Each structure stands twice: as structure tokens, then as C-alpha cells.
Amino acid sequence: MCTLTAPKPPAVDAACLIADIEAYLADQAPKTAHPLVTKTTAQLIAEALAPAADAPEAAPELTAPSRLWRIIPDWALALPPARRLHGAGRPVTVTQHLELTALVLQQYGWHRGGLRSRSGARCILGAQAVLYRLGYGDEETALAAGRAMQNVLRRRGIEQAYHAWNDRPGRTQGEALQLIREAIQTYNG
Template identity: 80%
Template sequence: MTTSTAIRPTDLTVDAASLIADIERYLAEQAPRTAHPLVTKTTAELVAEALATPAVAVDEQHAPALEVPRRLWRIIPDWALALTPARRLHGAGRQITVTQHLELTALVIQQYGWHRGGLRSRSGRRCILGAQEVLYRLGYGDEDTAVAAGRAMQNVLTRRGVNDAYHAWNDRPERTQGEALQLIREAIAACTR
């Protein structure tokens, strides 16, 4: 996954649906071509078709209406991400690899902004652990995937001679967003060797 080095403006609004769309786009790009000779479409094309037309119609009268202004998605509690309509359609229970989890952790930090001193800021920025929580709450991967990704980042820090846990390292006053993203990139590189 290529990451942009440009810093997004602090007033950028990102809602859960657009984040999920970015995650789904990333996962579709990662999907290998199907091995069955009778199927001529790539897995990514099949996923895109499936996402374009939901197989299950949602009963609008009985489904809880959850209309939240886009700006509020950045500041509502992370547990509420599990209630998003987009998550129910796309993300629930989606298994991802450790490498994908790390790539998507970087994506969340780039989209929401980076934070230190807690899982999230009042404006919605996330630390590394907070970005991992967003993915978990949206249903991408499970606890084992998140723990393995954390272990990969911890291994990078250990090789550097750092004894802090990766989430404590993230919260140090001298830390920057660039350093946090670099840690994630090094963990990705270590996972793909």
C-alpha cells in the first residue's frame, strides 16, 4: 500500500462510511485473481459487484435509523462504530491478515489524524492502538490479528533497543506522526519477509 507523505488538514472530516469504503477498496486491490478457470473476473471485481448491490435488502421500517452528521463520526465513541450501517453491510467479521491490519492501521491514522497521550483525541485523532481499535470495532480482523500486529510493531522496537510497549512509545512527548507511521511501515516490511 502506498502511503502519502502529505499531512491532511486538521479540519478534514472523515466518516465511518468513507473509511470503510477506503478499507474495502484497499482489500479489493489486495485480492488475488480467482484460481477457478470458469470464472473470468478477479476477486476484486466480484467483491466490487457484491458491494454495489447488497444481496440482502434492509427493511427500512424495522432497521434502526442511525443518521449521524459526517463531522460527528470523528468524535462519537469508538464502540458506536459497530452500529454503522456500512459496517453491517461490509465489515462485520471480515478476516484480514496481520499485514493488512498494519496497512489499514496506517490508513486510519492518515484519515483521522494521529494522536498521543490516549487512544483518541476529542477531535477524533487516533494513536496506533486507537487506530487498531477502529479496525476491530468496524469488524476488520479479530483480537488475534490485532495482537499479532502489535507484536510485529513491538518486535521492531525491540530490534531498535526500545523497551517501551509500542502504545507507550507512541505516547512519548517527543514522538511524531511520521515516526508512528514509520514504525508501522517497518512492521509491515518485517511481516512480508
Template identity: 75%
Template sequence: MAATATPALRPDTAVDATALIADIERYLAAHVPRTAHPLVTKTTAQLVAEALHTPTNEPPVATPELTVPHRLWRILPDWALAITPARRLHGAGRPITVTQHLELTMLVIQQYGWHRGALRSRTGRRCILGAQAVLYRLGYGDEHTARDAGARIQAVLTARGITEPYHRWNDRRGRTLDEVLHLLRAATTH
């Protein structure tokens, strides 16, 4: 089975959380669930949430925009991602599907770079599990979404006769970025 080639990242590629969030939001906007009628622009879940929301008379609290040099986002500890605009905007987490989580995991790996041997490298490259952690810290999905996505990745490996956990599979010597992306693509349809 031939894997598709993925463009190599330049070592000087500066990815910041703001750019990553913008890419994630573009992806999610393109994959919005359809509503029952074309004139209805909100999903049922959005309408229910809006109906249950009780407005307060308090003015919204202005939060200062966090400005961090672009390259610094790559090397900040993962917990610092929780203070990004997406996490502040969506609170505890923006719901996403398992398939969206897997596709966004590929996006994180393609933007930050891929790594093996640890969750992340000193320059900010991420393994599969590290990319999943980025999504969680940014507020996309929750621990159940990440766990279910991990189970789907593991199911693909099991179907291929591989019994080791996917995070160890990621760290094997000789593993390539293309193999990792191919596994994630397969998990989106599993």
C-alpha cells in the same frame, strides 16, 4: 535513517466512517489474493464459503442506511463504529491479514489524525492502538489479527533496542507522526 514526510491534516478535515470504509474497501480490492487460474474470479476460501452456505427462502431483511453528520463520526465513541455499514455487511468481521491490518492502521491515522496520550482525542485523532480499535470496531479483522499486528510492531521496536510497549512508545513526548508511520511501515515487512 530519513523518514518520508507525510502531508499534514487540516484541522477542519471532516472524516466520516463511510469515507474511511470506502478507502479501506478500495485498499482491500487492490490487494485481493490471486486465484489459481485467471478465469476464476473468486478465491478458494470464497468458493468454499459459498459452497457451504445454505440458502434460505426468507427474503433479505432491509436495513435502513445510517446517516450521521460527517464530523460526528470522528467524535462518536468507538463502540458506535460497530453499527456502521461495513460491520453490518461483514457481520463478525471481514478477514484481513496482519500486513493489511498494519497498512490500514496507517490509513486510519492519516485520515483521522494522529494522537498521543490516549486512544483518541476529543476531535477523533487516534494513536496506534486507537487506530487498531477503529479497524476492529468497523469489522476488519478480529482480535487475533490486531494482537498479531501489535506483536509485529513490538518486534520492530525490540529489534531497535526499545523495550517499552508500543502504546507507551506512541505516547512519548516528542514523538512525531512521521516516526509512528515509519514504525508501522517497518512492521509491515517484519
């Protein structure tokens, strides 16, 4: 006898998401910080983040189980290392913000009908909030990315706000990701 069970949602935690975002941003960065600098950006970052020889050992990082990261309130996302390391926020371009928004939807899952589901899936606006809370980009970058998505919808003859468009019955994750990809392709900031 065969029984069908619902697939388990993928386990995603903030540390994994931050690692994916950092890998993406490292790939986007120029190979050196300045033409006169012989070390790569990655080497300079590693040196800056390395503990000083005479500094005491840092306390171990406290991590929550991956399921917990999916269900804790979004304001708590400001607690992981990205926000602490980069202060008020790490600058990202509008295109990078859009690409990272798609990454969040792919990692956490897509949702309609609210910023997030109980399982941690996000709508487009919720994914943008995750990036902001984690310290990637600022409010103006998120707003410009929203305008880019809105421009795509207008070209399609849709006047509805992109976040309301996301929540329409029948909308799919594929359509949401396509909107983001089209905004990336047509953004001219």
C-alpha cells in the same frame, strides 16, 4: 492586516473510511475467487450484495455528519455497514491490518496521550481499535500486528510497549507511521 487561523481538521466519516478500506482490500484480493470461476471477486461481491429482484427496497442508510463520526464513542463504530455485512469480522492479514492502521492514522489524524482525541484523532492502538470495531480482522490479527511493531522497537533497543512508546512526549505522527511501515517490511508471519 494578516491574521493566522488554525487549519480545520479534515472531515472524515466512517463511510469514507470504510470505502477506503474496501478499496484497499479489493486491490489486494486475487482477480478471481477461484481459477474455475470466470467472474472477478468484485463482480461476485456485487451480485451477492445486490437486492433480489423480488425483494422490497432497502431502507435508506442513515448517516451521521462527518464531525459526528469523529467524536462518537468507538463502540458506536460497530454500527456501520462493514460489521453488519461481514458478521463478526472480515478477515485481514497482519500486513493488511498494519497498512490499514496507517490509513486510519492518516485519515483521522494521529494522537498521543490516549486512544483518541476529542476531535477524533487516534493513537496507534486507537487506530487498531477502529479497525476491529468496524469489523476488519479479529483480536488475534490485531495482537499479531502489535507483536510485529513491538519486535521493531526491540530491534531498536526499546523495551517499552508500542502503545506507551506512541504516547511519549515529543513523538510525532511521522515516527508512528514509520514504526508501522517498518513492521510491515519486517513482518514474517
